[in-house]
Amino acid sequence: MALELWHLALALALLVAALVSAELREHARVRAALKLLASLTFVAAGALFLPLHAMAGRWLMAGLVLSLVGDVALIPKGKKALFLAGLGAFLAAHLCYVAAFIARGHHGAHALAVGALVLAAGLALARWLWPHVRGGMRAPVAAYVVTISAMVACAAGAFGAGARPTLFAGAVLFYLSDLCVARERFVVRARVNGALGLPLYYAAQLLLVDGLG
Numbered sequence: 640m641a642l643e644l645w646h647l648a649l650a651l652a653l654l655v656a657a658l659v660s661a662e663l664r665e666h667a668r669v670r671a672a673l674k675l676l677a678s679l680t681f682v683a684a685g686a687l688f689l690p691l692h693a694m695a696g697r698w699l700m701a702g703l704v705l706s707l708v709g710d711v712a713l714i715p716k717g718k719k720a721l722f723l724a725g726l727g728a729f730l731a732a733h734l735c736y737v738a739a740f741i742a743r744g745h746h747g748a749h750a751l752a753v754g755a756l757v758l759a760a761g762l763a764l765a766r767w768l769w770p771h772v773r774g775g776m777r778a779p780v781a782a783y784v785v786t787i788s789a790m791v792a793c794a795a796g797a798f799g800a801g802a803r804p805t806l807f808a809g810a811v812l813f814y815l816s817d818l819c820v821a822r823e824r825f826v827v828r829a830r831v832n833g834a835l836g837l838p839l840y841y842a843a844q845l846l847l848v849d850g851l852g
Contacts, residue, residue: 643687643688644684644687644688644845644848644849644852647680647683647684647687647845648845650680651677651680651681651684651841651845654673654676654677654680654841655677655837655838655841657669657673658670658673658674658677658837659833659834659837659838661673662830662833662834662837663830663833663834670714671714674710674714675710675711675714677841678706678707678710678711679707681703681706681707681841681844681845681848682703682704682707684844684845684848685699685700685703685848686700688848688849688852689848689851689852690851690852693742694739694742695739695740695742695743695851696739696851698735698736698738698739698742699735699736699739699847699848699851701732701735702732702733702735702736702739702847703732703844703847703848705728705729705731705732705735706728706729706732706844708725708728709724709725709726709727709728709729709732710725712724712725712728713725722824723776723779726779726780726783727779729783729817730779730782730783730786733783733786733787733789733790734786736790736793736794736810736847737786737789737790737793739851740790740793740794740796740797740802740806741793741796741797743797743800743802743806743851744797744800744801744802745793745796745797745799745800746796746797746798746799746800747796748799749795749796749798749799749800750792750793750795750796750799751792752795753791753792753795753796754788754789754791754792754795757788757791757792757814758788760788761784761785761788764784764818764821765781765784767826768780768821768825768826771825771826772825776825780821780825783817787813787814787817788814790810790813790814791810791811791813791814794806794807794809794810794811795807795810798850802850802851803849803850803851804850805846805847805849805850806846806847806849806850806851807850808846808850809842809843809844809845809846809847809849809850810843810847811843812839812840812842812843812846813839813840813843813844813847815839816835816836816837816839816840816843817836818836819832819833819835819836819839820832820836823836
């Protein structure tokens with residue numbers, strides 16, 4: 640990771656620590672402001688460090704911006720319409736990440752091997768979530784699980800073709816952070832979801848930038 644990106648990573652770590660504290664203390668306005676600042680930080684990292692002259696860099700940058708849109712939509716809690724909007728924004732972001740990873744270079748054997756593992760994990764995830772997801776939400780959630788699973792598999796393919804290991808690490812952390820979101824939204828509301836999921840999510844975005852930078 641470049642020294643300048645480490646500076647942004649440190650700033651983001653401080654913001655996320657404050658964000659987790661606000662989440663645990665249920666300070667809604669402070670939480671909203673810190674979440675916006677933290678998300679703007681990874682967008683800034685993309686603008687500064689991604690190879691925007693290349694198709695892969697532009698696709699990843701689009702994914703970062705869509706992630707910011709999703710974060711803003713998910714700031715209010717308990718609103719179904721905004722949750723669906725956020726889900727749609729993140730689904731589109733993952734499709735951009737898939738395009739970025741394929742544009743970076745792709746090793747089919749790596750993608751297939753990891754894809755098989757992620758498929759097994761996705762089936763277990765669907766079995767865990769399905770009893771808690773209402774009928775109208777099942778199709779969007781299923782589409783999202785398929786898309787983020789494809790994103791992880793394509794990240795493995797890019798790593799196999801020579802991308803930095805931080806690219807694949809970022810994809811895996813993103814997947815794990817979404818497990819925390821799913822648990823919070825559909826299974827059980829608990830402070831531990833945000834305390835684990837938020838650091839995983841923001842670390843994932845910076846790792847993706849570093850992996851493609």
